[in-house]
Amino acid sequence: DIQMTQSPSTLSASVGDRVTITCRASQSVRSWLAWYQQKPGKAPKLLIYKTSSLESGVPLRFSGSGSGTEFTLTISSLQPDDFATYYCQQYNNYPWTFGQGTKVEIK
Amino acid sequence: QVQLVESGGGVVQPGRSLRLSCVGSGFTFSYSGMHWVRQAPGRGLEWVAVITHTRGNTYYADSVKGRFTVSRDSSKNTLFLQMNSLRPEDTAVYYCAKEQDYGDYRTSDSWGQGTLVTVSS
Numbered sequence: 001d002i003q004m005t006q007s008p009s010t011l012s013a014s015v016g017d018r019v020t021i022t023c024r025a026s027q028s029v030r031s032w033l034a035w036y037q038q039k040p041g042k043a044p045k046l047l048i049y050k051t052s053s054l055e056s057g058v059p060l061r062f063s064g065s066g067s068g069t070e071f072t073l074t075i076s077s078l079q080p081d082d083f084a085t086y087y088c089q090q091y092n093n094y095p096w097t098f099g100q101g102t103k104v105e106i107k
Numbered sequence: 108q109v110q111l112v113e114s115g116g117g118v119v120q121p122g123r124s125l126r127l128s129c130v131g132s133g134f135t136f137s138y139s140g141m142h143w144v145r146q147a148p149g150r151g152l153e154w155v156a157v158i159t160h161t162r163g164n165t166y167y168a169d170s171v172k173g174r175f176t177v178s179r180d181s182s183k184n185t186l187f188l189q190m191n192s193l194r195p196e197d198t199a200v201y202y203c204a205k206e207q208d209y210g211d212y213r214t215s216d217s218w219g220q221g222t223l224v225t226v227s228s
Contacts, residue, residue: 001169032212032214034214036152038152042220043202043218043219043220043221044144044152044202044218045218046214046215046216046217049207049210049214049216050210050212055216087151087152089152089214091212091213091214092212094157094166095154095166095167095168095169096142096144096154096157096214097154098151098152098153098154099151100151101151101152
């Protein structure tokens with residue numbers, strides 16, 4: 001199985017900050033990498049698919065980049081609604097695998 | 108508007124069985140690959156199973172292989188997860204999720220609200 005490792009596990013930031021989350025795959029997933037946002041008690045929400053494609057309705061402050069085994073999610077200017085947990089996920093192979101999550105907290 | 112509604116969760120003793128259902132609306136159910144993903148309390152996301160949109164092939168996580176079975180009734184827009192020989196470590200919120208409509212490879216773009224399964228004596 002492909003292991004997905006996110007860093008950091010927790011991130012403290014302020015409104016307006018630029019935030020970057022990294023995701024590393026144990027082997028190449030080509031460009032088949034997605035990012036999800038999850039708030040407490042809610043289902044995950046797709047933000048980005050195929051590394052850098054923004055899901056419909058997702059604000060432009062979210063962006064993704066990378067390829068192969070190294071990927072990043074960037075929030076250009078953190079907003080109050082963005083405090084949540086973020087997961088990367090590879091869908092190049094079954095079983096799909098997720099990173100352990102990055103919790104973005106208020107500083 | 109896509110909607111997915113899971114049901115069937117509850118408290119069950121170890122070794123017993125449970126069947127989850129997920130009713131979809133707002134999309135062509137028979138054309139969509141459908142997944143189950145679970146989340147243990149306070150933990151991350153774990154993919155469980157898929158039934159593909161093409162031939163209806165099924166794939167499973169090693170942790171549930173041989174115990175869980177995913178199936179669908181497209182006439183009723185319903186996805187199922189039959190869970191047998193349940194273990195305490197199967198305790199989680201179970202989400203059904205629909206695949207994207209397009210793409211060479213498709214991830215999940217819509218999720219249900221989840222149903223809680225608790226395996227405990």
